[in-house]
Amino acid sequence: MYDCIIVGAGPAGSTAAKTLAEKGFKLLLVEKFKLPRYKSCSGILIKKTMDLVRRYFGEDTPQLALCAPHENRGMIFTTDKGIEHRFEQEGLNVWRSFFDNWLTEKASERGAEVRECTTVIGCEEKADYVAVTLYDAKTYTVDARCVLDCEGVVGSLQRKLCAESQEYVTTFQSFKCSA
Numbered sequence: 001m002y003d004c005i006i007v008g009a010g011p012a013g014s015t016a017a018k019t020l021a022e023k024g025f026k027l028l029l030v031e032k033f034k035l036p037r038y039k040s041c042s043g044i045l046i047k048k049t050m051d052l053v054r055r056y057f058g059e060d061t062p063q064l065a066l067c068a069p070h071e072n073r074g075m076i077f078t079t080d081k082g083i084e085h086r087f088e089q090e091g092l093n094v095w096r097s098f099f100d101n102w103l104t105e106k107a108s109e110r111g112a113e114v115r116e117c118t119t120v121i122g123c124e125e126k127a128d129y130v131a132v133t134l135y136d137a138k139t140y141t142v143d144a145r146c147v148l149d150c151e152g153v154v155g156s157l158q159r160k161l162c163a164e165s166q167e168y169v170t171t172f173q174s175f176k177c178s179a
Contacts, residue, residue, distance in 0.1 A: 001026075001129060001143045001144065001145065002026050002027055002028050002142065002143065002144040002145070003020070003025040003026045003027055003144065003145050003146070004020060004025060004027040004028075004144055004145065004146050004147070004148055005027065005028045005030060005120075005130075005132050005142065005144040005146075005147050005148070006020075006027060006028070006029045006030065006112075006147075006148045006150055007030050007120050007147065007148065007149050007150060007151050007155070007157055008030075008031065008149070008150035008151040008152060008155065009029055009030075009031035009035065009037075009100060009103075009104045009107075009114065009116070010096075010100050010150060010151075010152060011043075011099070011100060011103055012150040013029060013031075013148070013150030013151075014029065014100065014103035014104045014106070014107045015052075015056055015057075015103065015107075016148055016150060017029040017104075017107035017112035017114075018056065018057070018103070018106055018107035018110050018112060019056065020112070021107060021110040021111035021112040022110050022111070026113075027112055027113065027144075028112075028113045028115060028142065028144070029104065029107060029108075029112050029113065029114045029115070030115050030118050030119075030120055030134065031104070031114065031115070031116045031117075031118065032116075032117070032118060032119045032120075033116065033117065034116050034117050035100075035101050035104055035114075035116050036097040036098060036100065036101035037097060037100070037101075037116075038097055039095075039096035039097050039100070043093070043094045043095075043096040043099055044072050044075065044091055044092075044093055044094075045061065045072070045091050045092040045093075045094060046072075046087075046089055046091045047089050047090050047091055049091070050091065050092060057103070057106055061092060061094060061099065061102075062098075062102055064098050064102070065094045065095055065098040065099040065102055066092060066093070066094055066095070067093040067094060067095055069093065070092055070093050070094070071090075071091075071092070071093070072090070072091035072092055072093045073088060073089075073090065073091070074086065074087050074088035074089055074091070075087045115134075115136070117136055118134050118135065118136040119134065119135045119136070119156070120132060120133070120134060120156075120157050121133040121134065121135050121139065122160060123147055123157070123161065126143075128145075129143045129144060129145055130143070130144050130145070130146065130147050131143055132144060132147060149161075
């Protein structure tokens with residue numbers, strides 16, 4: 001039996017996996033795609049996130065993960081009514097596929113068991129554990145004391161466990177390069 005099954009090998013899932021593995025917990029980090037997986041967007045790391053990466057992983061974000069341009073000076077959020085909200089601060093722009101994979105490798109190095117190409121089909125609460133049904137070419141069940149869902153806003157596990165429908169906000173990124 002696992003102490004914890006973490007669903008999703010993004011920044012939240014990999015950081016949780018690394019932290020728990022370092023504390024001696026037996027855990028399984030499940031990712032539905034082959035790593036490094038494709039992400040349709042880059043990732044913006046604000047200064048606070050860069051500091052957390054340094055704190056939890058003991059080093060700066062690797063050069064391999066950086067986009068070009070990699071320096072980020074903030075974000076502007078524009079509402080559907082054209083109102084702009086500025087958030088200015090230093091940061092980095094990373095390729096999520098490489099960044100997430102680096103974080104997952106660090107979690108694995110610390111003892112997290114990583115299972116890629118594996119989908120969580122469902123969870124069933126038992127008296128003192130959770131039975132988690134997985135699929136990776138075959139369907140099987142593993143048990144854990146708890147499950148941590150780190151799939152993100154459009155994760156399938158959340159949709160299966162929550163009866164209410166979710167509303168989504170569509171976002172896009174644009175970059176201005178100066179020559």
